[in-house]
């Protein structure tokens with residue numbers, strides 16, 4: 772089954788997101804990707820990834836992704852948050868992270884945890900692709 776991943780990065784973490792996605796490019800190409808607006812634009816333009824783009828975070832994009840997640844349509848969230856910069860939509864950010872906890876969806880909020888989650892998902896996908904029918 773295709774892995775459904777949400778990708779979100781705050782402005783100062785967007786370069787990290789591009790670098791991260793670049794490392795997992797082949798795997799991410801095999802996934803169904805959703806992203807907040809600006810993050811998704813960069814992933815599409817700079818890496819050629821096919822991404823369903825929601826609104827930008829401050830305009831409700833985190834909430835849109837939270838809604839998909841609540842409906843069981845997201846398997847994992849990579850959310851590179853900037854802990855040093857106040858965000859106008861902090862309540863939306865908290866709502867998304869809370870929804871991950873409520874629904875037991877993995878949510879990586881920094882580069883180290885993102886690597887751990889993506890490498891594990893990549894491994895699982897590779898194992899499934901060679902599993903006997």
Ligand SMILES: O=C(CO)COP(=O)(O)O
Nearest residue numbers: 807808809810827828829
């Ligand atoms: O603000 C964000 C997440 O809270 C990210 O939104 P953008 O990807 O549109 O910058």
